[in-house]
Amino acid sequence: MRTEAGAGRERDDDTDPRRRIPPLDVVLRDPVVGPLAAELGRERARTVVVELQRRARSGDLDPGQVREVAAEQLAALVAARGPRPVINATGVVVHTNLGRAPLSEAARAALVDAAGYTDVELDLATGERGRRGGEVLDALRAAVPEAGDAMVVGNGAAALLLATTALAGGGEVVVSRGELVEIGDGFRLPDLIESGGARLHxxxxxxxxxxxxxxxALARVASSGHPGALLKVHPSNFWVDGFVSDVPVAPLAELARTHRLPLVVDNGSGLLEPDPALPDEPDARTALRDGAGLVTASGDKLLGGPQAGIILGDAELVGRLRRHPMARALRVDKLTLAALGATLRDRAATPTSVARRATAAGLRTRVERLARELSDAGITARPVPHEGRVGGGGAPGVPLPGWAVAVHEGLAARLRLGRPAVLARVRDGSCLVDPRCVPPEQDEVLLRAVLDAAGVDPDRR
Structure with missing residues (x-):
């Protein structure tokens, strides 16, 4: 027979709030927690939930909040892991804030292959130390036959810094005042060049x-006894119209040869050869044919590869750069070399090239389908003409005719915070979703993201 004391203890147990603590497997199967746990990794997610259960048992957390807090903490951990994938629906192909050029499938596969041990600096035939990244350098020379040699460093700014430091450190670099540009995040080329010991004239x-x-200027520099190099910089991220003039590469190269000085041309956007679609954009092959000693460029702009600085030109000049102590600090790793090599082998298939050449007619077909699907789901959406851009400082002012879906402006923020995140443009009170930079096979993903942002269950439309 139960005692009154025993009955009291049983009633206390029945009302113990700790009984409301959800089991671990139940929390991990929660519709919100589950996908986050899968993305973060089950073991790490399990640790988070176990700690929340401990806090609930000690009275520091209401048992009914375990799932909610678990979802919040796991979402924060997922966001803090590193860069999040973003669908680029802006129409800007080389979007600096989104990491510039997206890599091709071949380049991504090359990254995976290069993650282990590789022959990056080994001659497998002899078993001896080999030329670092030799296959990539060969591919660059094949793409630009006018170059006697090639070199790869961390980014375009590093390429220009190494060139001016190795060729003109302690001397003067003669450059047009109209080409002393400011690049991203407030960095200025004069400060960059002078940090290596060269002086600007x-x-x-x-x-x-x-x-x-x-x-x-060269007459004055020669009399001072400190000649260094001539430099020509393509402004790339702006253009000046009206009463303007500059000096082309060919006459500058002739002047440089007369004074026995190297001419360094920074073409900025990374175009290796002439492109009829971008007739005013300078390229490496033309600059070298016109007499430039060195050309520097970025690998992650129009070339469509990983972040890298590419140096092409006279073999003796490239050799001087390669032997300079700064070269060791600026060299790239095996992953960059692998991705760059894969990009060079099929430049026409890079996402950058495909998006840049997308036709207005093809984009309109995709946009009309997207607008129709959204309208059928009760969302106000309409196709509108929309001009894309090359971006990344390439071909400033050159429009890329296309189309976008105009939806309510308020969806822009929800799209950015969605999963996956989608970056669209906001203009004239509308959110413009441009599929130019979205592979066609991801159109359904883009559609579902817009539906979700609008509060429509994609599976019930």
Whole structure:
């Protein structure tokens, strides 16, 4: 027979809030927690939930909040892991804030292969130390036959820094005042170049520079005994129209040869050869044919590869850069070399090239289908003409005719915070979803993301 004391203890147990603590497997199967746990990794997610259960048992957390807090903490951990994938629906192909060029499937596969041991600096035939990244350098010379040699460093700024430091450190670099540009995040080329020990000698004015400006400057530099190099910089991320003039590469190269100085051309956007679609964009092959000693460029812009600085040109000059102590600090790792090599082997198939050449007619077909699906789900959506851009400082002012879906402006923030995150443009009170940079096979993913942002269950539309 139960005693009154025993009955009291049983009633206390029945009302113990700790009985409401959800089991571990139940929390991990929660519709919100489950996908986060899968993305983060079950073991790490399990640790988070177990700690929340301990807090609930000690009275520090209401048992009914375990699932909710678990979802919040797991979401924060997933977001803090590193860069999150984003669907680029802006129409800007080389989007600096999204990491510039997306890699091709071949480049991604090459990254995976290179994650283990590789022959990055080994000659397998002899078993001896080999030329670092030799296959990539061969691919660069094949793409730009005018180059006697090639070199790869961390990024475009590193390429320019190494070139001016190795060739003109302690001397003067003669450059047009209109080409002393500011690049991303407030960095300026004059500060970059002078950090390597070279001194800038500015010629001309902001809008007009003539050959005689360089001739007069070189006469003064020669008398001072500190000649270094001539530099020509493609402004790339802006253009000046109206009463303007600059000096092309060919006459500058002739002037440099007369004074026995190297001419370094920074073409910025990474175009290796002429492109009829971008007739005003400078390329490496043309610059070298016109007499440039070295050309520097970025690998993650129009080339469509990983972040890298590419140096092409005269073999003796490249050799001087390669032997400079700074070269060791600026060299790239095996992953960059692997991705760059894969990119060079099939440049026309990179996502950057495909998106840049997408036709307005093809984009309109995709946009009309997307707008129709959204309208059928009760979302106000309409196709509108929309001009894309090359981006990344390439071909400024050159429009890429296309189309976008215009939806309510308020969806822009929800799209950015969604899973997957989608970045669209906001203009004239509308959120513009442009599929130019979205592979067609991801159209359904994009559609579901917009539906989810609008509060429509994609599976019940």
């Amino acid at each position: 500015e010629v001309g004015t902001t809008n007009r520079t003539h050959l005689h400006d360089y001739e007069q």
